[in-house]
Amino acid sequence: MPxxxxxxxxxxxxxxxxxxxxxxxxxxxxxxxxxVVLAVDxxxxxxxxxxxxxxxxSGTNGKTTTAANLARILQDGTEEFVSTSKYGANxxxxxxxxxxxxxxxxxxxxxxxxxYLPEMYRQLQPKVVVLLxxxxxxxxxxxxxxxxxxLWKDTFxxxxxxxxxxxxxPFLEYAASAAGHVLRVSFGGRRHPDAxxxxxxxxxxxxxxxxxxxxxxxxxxxxxxxGDQRLQGPxxxxxxxxxxARLMGAVVPIEVQQELTAxxxxxxxxxxxxxxxxxxxxAKNPESWRGALGSVTCDEVILSVNARGIDGRDTSWLWDIDxxxxxxxRVICTGERRLDVAYRLHVQGAExxxxxxxxxxxxxxxxxxxxxxxxxxxxxxxxxRDMGISTTIGRD
Amino acid sequence: xxxxxxxxxxxxxxxxxxxxxxxEVLMHRARGRGIEVxxxxxxxxxxxxxxxDIYLLGGGEDGPQTVALEMLAKxxxLNRAVDxxxxxxxxxxxxxxxGATLPNSQGLAIDGLGLVDVETIYRDVPRSVGExxxxxxxxxxxxxxxxxxxxxxxxxxxxxxxxxGSVISGVGNGVPGxxxxxxxxxxxxxxxxxxxxxxxxxxxxxxxxxxxxxxSAYGELSQYSDEFAEAFAAERRTTLLR
Numbered sequence: 126m127p128x129x130x131x132x133x134x135x136x137x138x139x140x141x142x143x144x145x146x147x148x149x150x151x152x153x154x155x156x157x158x159x160x161v162v163l164a165v166d167x168x169x170x171x172x173x174x175x176x177x178x179x180x181x182x183s184g185t186n187g188k189t190t191t192a193a194n195l196a197r198i199l200q201d202g203t204e205e206f207v208s209t210s211k212y213g214a215n216x217x218x219x220x221x222x223x224x225x226x227x228x229x230x231x232x233x234x235x236x237x238x239x240x241y242l243p244e245m246y247r248q249l250q251p252k253v254v255v256l257l258x259x260x261x262x263x264x265x266x267x268x269x270x271x272x273x274x275x276l277w278k279d280t281f282x283x284x285x286x287x288x289x290x291x292x293x294x295p296f297l298e299y300a301a302s303a304a305g306h307v308l309r310v311s312f313g314g315r316r317h318p319d320a321x322x323x324x325x326x327x328x329x330x331x332x333x334x335x336x337x338x339x340x341x342x343x344x345x346x347x348x349x350x351x352g353d354q355r356l357q358g359p360x361x362x363x364x365x366x367x368x369x370a371r372l373m374g375a376v377v378p379i380e381v382q383q384e385l386t387a388x389x390x391x392x393x394x395x396x397x398x399x400x401x402x403x404x405x406x407x408a409k410n411p412e413s414w415r416g417a418l419g420s421v422t423c424d425e426v427i428l429s430v431n432a433r434g435i436d437g438r439d440t441s442w443l444w445d446i447d448x449x450x451x452x453x454x455r456v457i458c459t460g461e462r463r464l465d466v467a468y469r470l471h472v473q474g475a476e477x478x479x480x481x482x483x484x485x486x487x488x489x490x491x492x493x494x495x496x497x498x499x500x501x502x503x504x505x506x507x508x509x510r511d512m513g514i515s516t517t518i519g520r521d
Numbered sequence: 522x523x524x525x526x527x528x529x530x531x532x533x534x535x536x537x538x539x540x541x542x543x544x545e546v547l548m549h550r551a552r553g554r555g556i557e558v559x560x561x562x563x564x565x566x567x568x569x570x571x572x573x574d575i576y577l578l579g580g581g582e583d584g585p586q587t588v589a590l591e592m593l594a595k596x597x598x599l600n601r602a603v604d605x606x607x608x609x610x611x612x613x614x615x616x617x618x619x620g621a622t623l624p625n626s627q628g629l630a631i632d633g634l635g636l637v638d639v640e641t642i643y644r645d646v647p648r649s650v651g652e653x654x655x656x657x658x659x660x661x662x663x664x665x666x667x668x669x670x671x672x673x674x675x676x677x678x679x680x681x682x683x684x685x686g687s688v689i690s691g692v693g694n695g696v697p698g699x700x701x702x703x704x705x706x707x708x709x710x711x712x713x714x715x716x717x718x719x720x721x722x723x724x725x726x727x728x729x730x731x732x733x734x735x736x737s738a739y740g741e742l743s744q745y746s747d748e749f750a751e752a753f754a755a756e757r758r759t760t761l762l763r
Contacts, residue, residue, distance in 0.1 A: 261537065264671055265650045269537060269582045321533035321565070327584035327626065329565050438651070439669040441539030441720045464753040468725060469542070471749040472549045479752075 132172050135165035136225045155210065159218030162225045170217070173224035174249040177208075179233045180369055181249070183242045184257025184297075186412050187362040189213035190392060191257060192236040194385060195366040199232055202375025209234045216241050220249075232373065239273050240266075243280040254281070255289045255369045257362050259296040261319055261445065262410035263437035274300045274324050289369045291361060292348050293317070295337055299324040302343070308368055311348035312361055318411070318445075353386070358416050360386045392504070396511060398487045403427070405497040407504040409436070411445040414498065418450040423496040426451060427486045428470075429460040429503035436500045440465045448473050459486040460503045483507065523559040525551055525739055528573035530563050530599070530615075534589045538671060540579025540612045542722035543731075546750075547575065550724075550731050554745045569598030574738040575608045578615025580671070580720060583626035586614040593618070593634055603636050608713040608738040612723060613672055616708065616716030617641040624674060637711045638679030644695070648673050653691030653719055654761050655707040657730075658684055665689070666727045667757045668719025676716075678706055685710045685717050690761065693718060713737045725750070726757055 142161040162169050180199075182192040196209040208230040210223045215236040223235060237245050239259070246254065256277075259270050277300035281288060284305025290297040292309035294317055301307045302325065316332045323330050326341035338344040352364045363385040367377050392407035408417040432440050440462050452475055458467040459480045470477045480486035483503075487495065499507065527548065532541040544560055551558040561570055565588070576599055581589065593599050603609060609619065617623040620639035622630045628643045650671045657664040666686060675695030678684060682698060685708030693707030708717035715734065717723060724731035728750040736742050 264538065265669075271582050271584060319537070322585045322588050324584075327588060329588060439538070439671065439720065441542070441669060441722055444539035444542030444545070444722055444725070445536070464749075464756045468749045468753040471747075472542075472545050472725070477749070 131166045132169060135162045135169050136227075138162070138165050140225075155212055155214045155222040156216075156218045159214070159220065159222030159225070162221045163218060169221055169225065170245075170248040173221070173229070174233075177229070177231055177233050178373060179235060179249050179251040180253045180255065180373060181235050181237045181242065181245060181251045182255045182257070182366075182369075183237045183239055184255075185239065185260045185262045185410060186358055187257050188215060188236040190359060191255065191362040191366050192234050194363055195255070195369055196234040198367065198370045198377050198381060198385070199234060199373055199375050201381070202370055202377050203232065203373070205232055206230045207232045207234055210236060217244070220245060240276075243276060246280055246286075251286060253287050253289060253369050253372050255365050256291070256297045256300065257365060258291060258294050258358075258412070259300070260317075260410065260412040261442060262412075263435070264442070265438045266434065270296055270319050271324050278303055287372055289365050289372065291365060292344075292346070293336070295320045295330065295339075295343060296324050298343055298346070307346075308350065308372065309346060309348040310350040310352055310361075310365055310368060312352040312354050312356060312364075314354045356386060357419075358412070394504070394508060394511075396507065398484065401487050401490055401493060401495050403487065403495045403497055405499050405504060405507055407501065408498045409501045411442050414446045417498045418446070418448065421450050421454070421496055421498075423454070423492065423494055425455045425457070425490045425492050425495050427457045427459060427483070427490075427495060427497040428466050429483060429486070429497060429499040429507075430458070430462045430466045431460045431500050431502045432462045432465075433502045436502050443469045448475060451475050457486045457489050459483055460500065523557045525556055525558040525575070525735075526561060526570075526573045527558060527575045527577065528561045528563060528570060528602075529577045530569065530593070531565060531589045532562070532579065533564060534585035535579040535581040535615055537582055537585075538580040538613060538669075538720040540577070540615070540720060540722050543577050543579070543610060543612070543724040546722065546724035546728075546731050547577075547735060550728065550745065550747070550750075551735055551739070553747060554743050556735075556739060565592060569593065569596045569602070571598050571602045571605065573602055573607055575610065575734060576602060578609070578611040578619065580613030580615065582614075586618060587625050587631070589614075590618040590623075590631075590633065594632075600634060600636065603714060606713065608734060609636060609715065610724075610734050611714075611716045612720060613670075613718055616718065617674055617676065619714065619716055620676065621679070637709050637714050637716060638682050639676050639709050639716065640679070641674040641676045642696075643673065644675050649692035649695060649718075651691060652761050653693060653707065654689040654758075655686035655691075655693060655719075656689060657686045658703070658710060661729055661733070663729050663754075663758075665758050665762070666719060666723070666730055667754075667761055668717070668721040668723050668726055670718040671720065672718055676709075678703075678709060683710050684708055685715060726754055728754055
């Protein structure tokens, strides 16, 4: 079968599968569509990326938001449409779906899962790769941070790609150490909680000066861009997105830059449950929990924790977090692993209640405005429920 | 000086899997009984105090594990404390480094601290990752212990060395002991030194194990019940044994 015909067939079959999936309320269709495309043409990724200018966004925290921000400023700043995922699909099938969806724009922004990045890097030949951070996440699946950094370092050896990295993260600095072109952004003043020793040579890293520079040389490359030290994770990621957009030829007006870095949004959603207004923040790992806890303002807070595959099946990371922002507030724990988080908070001295469902957690609240922090599948379940889709995302 | 001193060793290096929480749970359960307790935090470069009652080591990545081992071997404080009768609770990388030998990050065997007669070997098998359920090797009102394991090395117990328990589900030590009495051993229990692959943290998921550690350092404990701890431990046991 001619290659172009196989690809066309793959596209139509995938498109149909996606429509069926959406029409039957089984999901958003992107992943199924991509799976069918790849089943019909296993070489589809390389073919679909040929002649296109692709940016990959990866890292532990903020991939979806940063990819969405980048797609928006790239579109506005080049006056060209950009192909991107609407739902944060970031593995092989989801990426195939984005690439096969017509119209196939020249510019493409793709979020990419950390473990799929080497394969996507090789198959899609991106122009720019944005690396946000590497921190502990889903240890049962991704393994330890150092192993991911090593996998990336072994991948980034070409010189026709530019990596955009937050160089304050020693794991990213190590991952980029064999790459041809690196745009380093530094914000300063942060100590990486997982980097007590050097990812390159395993010596103890001296962080006493508020920065790192190992005897082996890691950390000695100067940053080309200095960001504002006061920015939190989403703001820092917005700066990386702006730099990537510029590399792709976009003009990013100063007011857009200010707006993005000032109000860089976390993944949040707002729902109404009876007489309660609930602001839900997505927090997937210790790093994003710290950010979410720092933003809490309400007197009543619901924590919803699951440990399905994509959440990380091991919940011991709950003990990596300092919950002092919750002391003095009323905390209600729900989700499949509510007892794990409830005991953790109890030991820290928080006032804790437990509810078996999110609705029952809401029923325990007395104030009209409530905040919630939800793990990945707990957050997605709330979104799916709001859309009227019956699903249990990622259940093992 | 407090009635009980807990020493947490290098939690920056050996804190990848939340095991630092063991210190918080032990303190919570001691204070709940009215026992005055203090925590000494040892960071790289500090001398290891020898007057502690309970020494805690956690899990970490290969490189930091080797750095921690080198510092502990050079300092000698932990070995002296054990000679004087201190309790040790060491998890995963911490368990491996208190043994006789273990692989370094290149897979070559290096000397451990030798606090227990176990040797950890590298085997080219899939990493042991998942829930781990064991039966405690001794008298305990609730003998089922649970946790989450995540390790590459397998650990062989020496002749006459007792495990912490026997594996019901999961991998645990991964190889039978030299005595081969216990076919599927998990961890080690030698005097007041305990090693295990149970993360969770183990003391949070198993209040009876936390009390065993406290008791070995403090002596007989008064009755104490914590409904959050009991509910959490029971939920894990029930779910995993279902």
